[in-house]
Amino acid sequence: MRIELDAPGPDGKPVPHWLSKPAPAVLKLIVRKMGPRQLRLALRDHVKAGSSGPVLYQLYLLGGRAAGEAVIERARVAGFAGLVVTIDTPVSGIRERDHRNGMKELISGSLLQKIPFLPNILSHPGWLIGFLLDGGIQALPNVVIPGKGPMPLLDVNAALASSAVTWADFSWIRDCWRGPIVVKGVLTGDDARRAVDEGAAAISVSNHGGRQLDGVPASLRALPEVVAAVNGQVEILMDGGIRRGTDIVKALCLGARAVLCGRAYAYGLAASGEAGIARAIEILRADLDRTLRLLGCSSVAALDRSYVNVPKSWEGC
Helix, strand or coil, X not given: CCEECCCCCCCCCCCCCCXXXXXXXXXXXXXXXXXXXXHHCCHHHHHHHHCCCXXXXXXCCCCHHHHHHHHHHHHHHHCCCEEEEECCCCCCCCCHHHHHCCHHXXXXXXXXXXXXXXXXXXXXXXXXXXXXXXXXXXXXEEEXXXXXXXXXXXXXXXXXXXXXXXXXXXXXXXXXXXXXXXXXXXXXXXXXXXXXXXXXXXXXXXXXXXXXXXXXXXXXXXXXXXXXXXXXXXXXXXXXXXXXXXXXXXXXXXXXXXXXXXXXXXXXXXHHHHHHHHHHHHHHXXXXXXXXXXXXXXXXXXXXXXXXXXXXXHXXX
16 A cells, blocks of 8 residues: 655654764653743753753754854763754744744834733733743843843844854854754755755754745655755654644655654643643554554654656656
8 A cells, every 4th residue: 555645835763873872772752841941941840851862952042143052061961962054044933823923013013002802811810820920921031142242032033134144154053052053944955965065963844834935845845856966875854744644754755764743742731731742653653653554654753765656747756
């Protein structure tokens, strides 16, 4: 039996060798229930509380180079095993849902601008009390601007625009960080080869959940080109569109070593905290196992292109 690869929407294997400790190492990330209080924890507290295995730190260069160097050093001291450098957010994409929901007005607007949203806020008194008891809108404790302190949450969009990552930044990032670096946000073969040349230990094929550049290819569609370009020099991860076990299988068949998922665990966290995250991961795990059985495949290690029907338009990738 095979899986058909229709045009996707925008939206297992052992630990990668570049992250592994002596065998039989297992990558284990236990995400604890995180509310606003927990978001104030230092990096080292997250690592100690959240995992007994290697953990990666996703880096956004907010606040300029000095702030970036400081957070990289704190990640090193905290015991993070790898650094994930995000390259697809030179500016924030147009988040139309955020505009409709008044995100800008609620976070940084004046009291007058917040008035239209008061009926909705006041209809959720439990949430409002918890929000206020937790201190309201928090600063970002792990993005410390030299001479100014933690960056206010409302400054993130402006900080992204003034701190765009370029390939030239990888030189000083490597000087600061001697461990493995994953480059996240790659969608073309040329960028994949450049990431390898810059010393990436792995590449994450990602379109940021389709939330950055409108009309960008789906991660799964870009995956074969990146895999071919890298030609086994580094390991490939895929991020985006992972909703079912079949999505995981498709990515592995097309050359990904592993997949990353953001919305699934975020939905679980919103619904039921730590238990919701565990349930979301279990749903994916169970569906992956079911898919393997239906395909007649003994393990994820045995997956290859023979288990998928690749559209002719994808040929040559």
